[in-house]
Amino acid sequence: MPQLDFANPMVLAQAVWLLVIFGGLYFILNSYVLPQVATVLEDRAQRIAADLDAARASKLSADAAMAELQAATAKARAKAQSAIAAAVQQANAQAQAQAEVLNARLAEQITAAEGRISASRDAAMASLRSVATDTATALVTRLVGRADAAAVDGAVGRALSARGSL
Structure with missing residues (x-):
């Protein structure tokens, strides 16, 4: 190859200048550029x-803030659950008290109504004998023409006794 013919003085000069330029460039790069x-x-x-x-410190701070937030959320949730449970318990107690008052009032009303019914039944049963006697007397008088009051009263009494009404 003719480019590497070191017998030629021109190639030798070029090689020397190449070494000088690379040496200078190396010195400049090594002294000024590479340190910068x-x-x-x-x-x-x-x-x-x-x-x-x-970033690590920020992450640790964020993790601590997240843990604090979760703890506060859990505390608030527990407090809310406690408040809800107390409100439900209070509402149940009020409802129970109102139900007891209502049941007592209804029991009084039922007792009073049963008393009125019993009095009305007793009055009706007491008047039943006289109504039955008057009715039987009227029927016998209409059928036969006259009625024996004592006989009709005795027959009505026996009929009512047989039925257990009096």
Whole structure:
């Protein structure tokens, strides 16, 4: 290959200048450029580490806040359940008291009604003998023409006794 003919003085000069230029470039890069790049990379790594630390701290703070929120929510929920249970218990007690009052009033009314019914029945049963006697006397008088009051009263008494009505 003619490009690598080191016997030619032109190729040798080019090779020397190549080494000089690369050496100078290496010296400039090594002395000025690469330290600045290293500094930038180191600053960037420190900034990323600081950001990661801040993110970890924020996450811990958020986790603590979430735990506190959950605890407060659980406490509020328990308090609400307690209040609801107390309200239900109070409502049941009031309903029970009202039911007892109503039951007592109804029992009084039932007793009074039973007393009135019993009095009405006794009055009806007492008047039943006279009504039956008057009816029987009227029927016998109508059929026969005259009625013996003592005989009709005795027959009505026997009929009522047989039925258990009097």
